Amino acid sequence: MPKFSPLKNAIIWLVVLAGFVFALPNLFSKEELAQWPAWAPQRQVPLGLDLQGGSDFTLRVVRDDIIAERLETTIDTIGKALRTADIAYTGLSGSGQAIQFRVRDATKVPAARDALRQLTAPVDSAGLIRNQIQELVSEGADQGDVVRLRLTNEGIDLRVASAVTEAIDVVRRRIAEVSLAEPSIQRRGNDRLVVQVPGLDDPQRLKDLLSQRADLTFRWLDPSMPVQQAVDTRPPAASEILYSLDDPPVPYLVERRAFVAAEDFAEAQPDYDPTTGEPVVSFKLDADALARITPLVEADSKRQFAIVLDGQVVSTPRLAETVTGDTGRISGNLSEDGTKNLAALLRAGPLPATLTVVEERTVGPGVGTDAIASALKAGMIAALAVAACMIAFYGFFGAIAVIAVIVNVVLIIAVLSLIGATLTLPGIAGIILTIGMAVDSNVLIYERLREEARGPGPLRKALDTGFSRVFSSIVDANLTMAIAGAILFYFGSGAFRGFAVTLAIGSVTTILTAHSLTRRLVRGWYRRRRPSRLPRSIRTGFFSEADIRFMAIRNPVFILMAALSLASLILLVSLGPNFGADFKGGSIIELRAKSGAADSADIRARLDELNLGEVRVQELGTERDVLVRVPSQEAGDNAEQTAIGLVRAELEDQYTFRRVEVVGPAASDELTRASSLGIGAAVLAILLYVWIRFEWRFALGAMIATLHDVLLTIGFLVVTRTEFNLASIAALLTIVCYSLNDTVVIYDRIRENYTRYRKMSLSVLIDASINQTLSRTILTAVTTILALAALYLFGDGLLRSFSMTLLFGVVVGTLSSIYIAGPVLILFNRRGGRAGGQNPARDDEPNAATGTA
Numbered sequence: 001m002p003k004f005s006p007l008k009n010a011i012i013w014l015v016v017l018a019g020f021v022f023a024l025p026n027l028f029s030k031e032e033l034a035q036w037p038a039w040a041p042q043r044q045v046p047l048g049l050d051l052q053g054g055s056d057f058t059l060r061v062v063r064d065d066i067i068a069e070r071l072e073t074t075i076d077t078i079g080k081a082l083r084t085a086d087i088a089y090t091g092l093s094g095s096g097q098a099i100q101f102r103v104r105d106a107t108k109v110p111a112a113r114d115a116l117r118q119l120t121a122p123v124d125s126a127g128l129i130r131n132q133i134q135e136l137v138s139e140g141a142d143q144g145d146v147v148r149l150r151l152t153n154e155g156i157d158l159r160v161a162s163a164v165t166e167a168i169d170v171v172r173r174r175i176a177e178v179s180l181a182e183p184s185i186q187r188r189g190n191d192r193l194v195v196q197v198p199g200l201d202d203p204q205r206l207k208d209l210l211s212q213r214a215d216l217t218f219r220w221l222d223p224s225m226p227v228q229q230a231v232d233t234r235p236p237a238a239s240e241i242l243y244s245l246d247d248p249p250v251p252y253l254v255e256r257r258a259f260v261a262a263e264d265f266a267e268a269q270p271d272y273d274p275t276t277g278e279p280v281v282s283f284k285l286d287a288d289a290l291a292r293i294t295p296l297v298e299a300d301s302k303r304q305f306a307i308v309l310d311g312q313v314v315s316t317p318r319l320a321e322t323v324t325g326d327t328g329r330i331s332g333n334l335s336e337d338g339t340k341n342l343a344a345l346l347r348a349g350p351l352p353a354t355l356t357v358v359e360e361r362t363v364g365p366g367v368g369t370d371a372i373a374s375a376l377k378a379g380m381i382a383a384l385a386v387a388a389c390m391i392a393f394y395g396f397f398g399a400i401a402v403i404a405v406i407v408n409v410v411l412i413i414a415v416l417s418l419i420g421a422t423l424t425l426p427g428i429a430g431i432i433l434t435i436g437m438a439v440d441s442n443v444l445i446y447e448r449l450r451e452e453a454r455g456p457g458p459l460r461k462a463l464d465t466g467f468s469r470v471f472s473s474i475v476d477a478n479l480t481m482a483i484a485g486a487i488l489f490y491f492g493s494g495a496f497r498g499f500a501v502t503l504a505i506g507s508v509t510t511i512l513t514a515h516s517l518t519r520r521l522v523r524g525w526y527r528r529r530r531p532s533r534l535p536r537s538i539r540t541g542f543f544s545e546a547d548i549r550f551m552a553i554r555n556p557v558f559i560l561m562a563a564l565s566l567a568s569l570i571l572l573v574s575l576g577p578n579f580g581a582d583f584k585g586g587s588i589i590e591l592r593a594k595s596g597a598a599d600s601a602d603i604r605a606r607l608d609e610l611n612l613g614e615v616r617v618q619e620l621g622t623e624r625d626v627l628v629r630v631p632s633q634e635a636g637d638n639a640e641q642t643a644i645g646l647v648r649a650e651l652e653d654q655y656t657f658r659r660v661e662v663v664g665p666a667a668s669d670e671l672t673r674a675s676s677l678g679i680g681a682a683v684l685a686i687l688l689y690v691w692i693r694f695e696w697r698f699a700l701g702a703m704i705a706t707l708h709d710v711l712l713t714i715g716f717l718v719v720t721r722t723e724f725n726l727a728s729i730a731a732l733l734t735i736v737c738y739s740l741n742d743t744v745v746i747y748d749r750i751r752e753n754y755t756r757y758r759k760m761s762l763s764v765l766i767d768a769s770i771n772q773t774l775s776r777t778i779l780t781a782v783t784t785i786l787a788l789a790a791l792y793l794f795g796d797g798l799l800r801s802f803s804m805t806l807l808f809g810v811v812v813g814t815l816s817s818i819y820i821a822g823p824v825l826i827l828f829n830r831r832g833g834r835a836g837g838q839n840p841a842r843d844d845e846p847n848a849a850t851g852t853a
Contacts, residue, residue, distance in 0.1 A: 012516050016407055022414035045416045048424035048498055050363050051372050054181070054198035058359035059171070059210060061163050061191045065354045067097060067156055074136060074151065075099060078116060085115035097151040098139060106145035113138070113147065120149075133158055160191045163353040171195060171355075173348035174209045178202060193355070203362045203660070204648060205341065207641065213354045214345035216265070217258035217308045221316060227253045242306065244313040245333075252313050254306045259296065264289030268346035270339040273331060279339040281330040283346065290326045297323055307332065309342070310354075357641050360662040367590070367658045374795050375428040382432050382790035386439055386783045393779060394446055395537020400521045401442035404513045408438050411509040412502060421505075426730060427498030429791060429799055433734065433806070434506030436787030437481070437741075440780040441474045441514030444745065446538065447776045449522075453534050463526060467519050473748045474515050476693055477741040482507035483689060484682045484737045488730060491678030499730050503737075540775045550770050551763035554823040561819060565708045568715025575718050580725035581663045583672045585632030587644055590620060590659035591651065597623040603651065610646050625658075632664075640664045675729045679710075682733050686740055694747055701824035702743045705816040709739045713809045727802040735809030738784070742777060742817035749773050750825070762829055766822045781814045 022041050025033055033042045049056050071094045078099065082089050087108050092101035103109050120136045135155030139148035168185055175183045175197055184196040200206060222239040230253045235241055240256055243249035264285055271282040285293065296303075301320035306313045307330055315332030322328045334342065386405070390398035412431060416423055448470040452462040485504030489497050581588050591598060600617045603626060607615040613631035620627040630647065633639035640662050648657065663671070683706060691699035713735055717724055749769040757765055770777075788810065791803035 019411040019414040022417050023410045043417045045423045048422045050425045052198050053363050055200045055203040055362040057195045057357055059193045059355040060358045061160050062354045062356055066159050081115045087112050099149040103145045166352040170349050170351050177344035178206050213310050214350045215310055216262045218260035218305050219254045219258050220305050222253045222255050227251050242313050262350040265346045268343040270343045279334050279336045281339050281343050284327050358664040362660040364658045371425050378790045378794040379432045382787040385786040389783055393539050396535050397446050404518050405438050408509050408513040412505050415505050421501045424498030427502045430499040430502030432787055436784035438510045439783045443776045443779045444470050473745050476744045478507040478511050480686045480740045481737045483685050484733045487682040488733050491674045546771045546774050549767055550818055551767050557819045558823045565711040568711045571715050571718045577724035578721045580723040582725040585663050587630040588661040589628040591626050591655040592658050593624045598626040606650055612643050697828045698747050701821045704824050705743055705820040706736050706739050708816050708820050709813050712812045716808045731802055731805040739813030743821045762826055784810050
């Protein structure tokens with residue numbers, strides 16, 4: 001073997017050493033790491049909420065509220081501008097994003113537009129005059145004395161984005177009221193926030209805090225007319241009708257302008273009224289508010305006002321009863337929990353806009369502990385099974401492969417620690433899958449070395465040639481996985497981004513460990529032993545004499561597999577997938593009985609009385625655990641949260657809520673769209689890579705084989721009624737990668753053989769190529785199946801459905817790489833005449849050479 005560059009050797013071994021150094025902190029507790037020297041690496045892989053417990057909420061700014069508020073504010077501003085310009089008007093009103101008014105003197109319409117010029121001027125997000133965005137524009141040409149204006153979508157988008165930015169600090173303060181853990185708050189898109197809080201004990205209280213705007217104001221009651229008269233006719237322009245929290249609600253006529261706003265509260269604490277003993281909220285006002293309210297108290301202390309929270313009247317006390325000096329009390333039939341929440345909301349401050357929970361995923365700490373235990377158990381068993389298989393087939397070289405795989409896993413952990421990527425349960429599945437797939441590269445190497453060693457020449461040359469020729473196959477196979485991982489990360493969401501991260505990182509580290517590290521270990525063995533042949537412990541020689549005519553039966557097998565694909569398509573259209581909450585909305589709740597066994601019939605009967613639709617209850621694991629599925633509520637995202645609240649109130653006395661997943665209609669629609677785009681983009685990107693690396697016939701064959709695998713796997717999911725969720729999307733993308741991996745390896749050998757056997761019949765050449773890579777195909781399938789079987793047998797519910805889908809896909813992908821990709825190549829070669837840059841003999845040529853490589 002050639003002498004490696006000292007620099008390359010140093011880089012390889014330094015990378016391996018650095019991997020162990022940066023992965024080492026994960027073996028120690030945080031308390032132990034605190035005693036390490038400051039210069040030593042101390043970063044650990046952060047665990048996802050599904051492993052440590054906690055809540056993940058996706059909050060959306062309610063755009064309609066922004067529009068309504070902007071419309072009201074703009075109408076008030078227009079009225080003030082016209083009055084300042086001494087322009088008489090009438091009928092100033094708005095609906096949706098449209099505003100109109102009539103100028104009493106039609107000749108003053110141009111003057112009215114001049115008065116409103118500042119409102120229609122372009123602005124940017126800072127509110128400065130810019131030639132960027134117009135929030136208000138003229139609607140059509142003037143029609144006599146009528147002026148029409150419209151709030152622009154761009155301007156509303158600007159306000160929504162600004163509200164999301166302002167909401168981040170308020171959300172952080174509210175979380176601090178219920179949890180000491182450091183939350184993760186990230187912006188997603190223009191109108192959403194993703195909030196993750198680890199170790200949260202009371203997710204319902206946090207949801208209650210986050211879903212309230214907490215716009216608390218003090219407003220005077222308007223005694224100018226009876227309330228009922230205002231309801232029957234129209235309230236005065238400066239007042240409006242608001243309703244109380246009572247059941248039935250009571251109407252009140254209150255002034256629009258507030259004399260105390262939410263920003264005026266300096267402190268707020270839950271308390272009790274010393275006279276009545278009822279729960280109240282004690283507060284202090286800041287200096288500016290105190291300066292405004294003190295003269296009001298002195299002028300008319302008995303005047304009645306309304307305490308308004310988010311547009312509803314809490315109570316209508318007299319001013320002197322509520323405010324004394326700079327302190328006061330808010331009362332009004334509040335519960336103890338209600339006073340705690342209201343005080344927390346006042347301390348945190350109001351949100352700039354209402355936030356709606358469109359997606360929720362809550363996992364109890366016990367579930368995370370169980371998930372880690374089951375995943376680690378499955379991982380250890382998978383690793384041991386793969387290691388035993390490799391050593392059984394390759395002996396000493398198998399041990400080298402095991403070392404390379406161990407280093408591979410260590411490097412993945414090290415990279416996750418360095419970049420701070422969160423490790424989720426699907427991420428552990430990705431590592432376990434990487435163990436099975438990483439062995440493929442070692443199998444490729446060893447089978448190529450065994451093949452080269454059978455030819456003439458010294459073993460040293462055979463080893464060098466084998467490593468050189470196999471490198472392109474390793475890169476092709478692993479880059480397809482990296483591409484899929486990157487696209488899954490971009491389009492994916494939640495915990496399955498962790499799967500995408502480990503898949504992509506594992507693909508890159510596999511290229512390093514399986515080729516560069518393995519090559520150096522084999523070189524070290526050769527330099528010490530100076531052998532003349534490969535070790536006798538390599539036990540895959542029985543594949544050497546294989547001469548199976550796969551293409552001889554290609555037509556009936558192709559027809560059968562095409563028929564199965566067509567049947568899967570028909571089943572998909574007629575029956576449809578069993579969509580989970582991720583794609584059709586709804587809720588999934590995992591319950592554990594606090595004592596005794598869970599009573600599924602009782603749970604179903606109690607939930608049926610809540611009128612939530614067709615609720616399904618099924619046993620889960622032990623007799624104490626059940627899984628409840630609540631269908632999507634037609635009234636929208638808020639209705640989903642209301643349904644969960646009803647279920648929690650009904651069952652929380654007897655059951656522990658171990659896991660809750662709620663996906664609203666908006667989130668499910670986005671997940672569906674993103675998943676479709678993700679699969680399509682991944683397949684197109686990978687096929688484009690295959691097209692560039694090979695040529696269009698190969699890319700087309702790979703595309704047809706991949707489409708067959710996806711259709712058959714979807715058909716399997718439809719027939720077994722396996723829930724189709726985000727795990728299914730990740731499984732489908734993995735199957736796409738695995739199938740293309742197999743196909744690319746075979747195509748790579750076919751392309752190589754094109755240049756070596758120019759007159760060989762194409763079908764015989766394909767048979768020879770498949771036979772030459774048959775040991776790799778079988779061993780890779782076996783090791784991957786072993787890893788997936790461990791996931792299925794020893795993983796939890798999520799990993800089981802995921803691994804079951806992958807098990808089916810691995811079998812289908814292995815067959816399609818032979819009986820779909822090969823025949824398609826023959827079909828298009830007949831039509832096109834050339835393939836791979838050469839001109840092989842016609843498939844039916846009688847004197848074609850028989851293929852041995």
